[in-house]
Amino acid sequence: MDWSAVQRRWGVRFPADYIDFLHTYGKGVFARYLLILSPEGDGPIDSMAEETENARGSEPLRTDHDVIAWGVDSSGDILCWLVSGEEPDQWPVVVWGRHSSPHWATYECGMVEFLRATISGEFSECPLSGLDLWNTVPVSYLGDREDKRLRSLGLDPWTGEPDPYAGMTFG
Secondary structure: OOHHHHHHHHOOOOOHHHHHHHHHHOOEEEOOOEEEOEOOOOOHHHEHHHHHHHHHHOOOOOOOOEEEEEEEEOOOOEEEEEEOOOOHHHOOEEEEOOOOOOOEEEEOOOHHHHHHHHHOOOOOOOOOOOOOOOOOOOOOEEEHHHHHHHHHOOEOOOOOOEOOOOOOOOO
16 A cells, blocks of 8 residues: 555545554454445445545544544444544544444544554443443454465365355445
């Protein structure tokens, strides 16, 4: 990914832990539940821009700062950074919880620390609407590169078993 071009397009630098995560694992899905977004999303389902607009259009966050979405889960939660200054590594995670009241919750950590604390159950309660990642060590992560590789072999990427629908097109 050309991070210079991405950061020019978005008008911000992205946190180092996020850049390192995408470089190492790629965009993908934790436990068929939490999608990690990429600023170069290739479709409306995994579009960081679209989810950022969804977060910005939801119940207002009571702050003057902007948000940028980095994840979305199958419960309808949107995971964001609170863009609160020039230093992206200091941006806290904010979660718009579809089933929470109030809808916004702030976590004073970066993306990777947020994921680690959620997966290991270290927060006082689950920060997401669903429990799919809560205290679930170990947890599976399927990156897009591995997903494509397994599908090209005719395998279901989650089970490793032959995919009876491999190679078929619908539509």
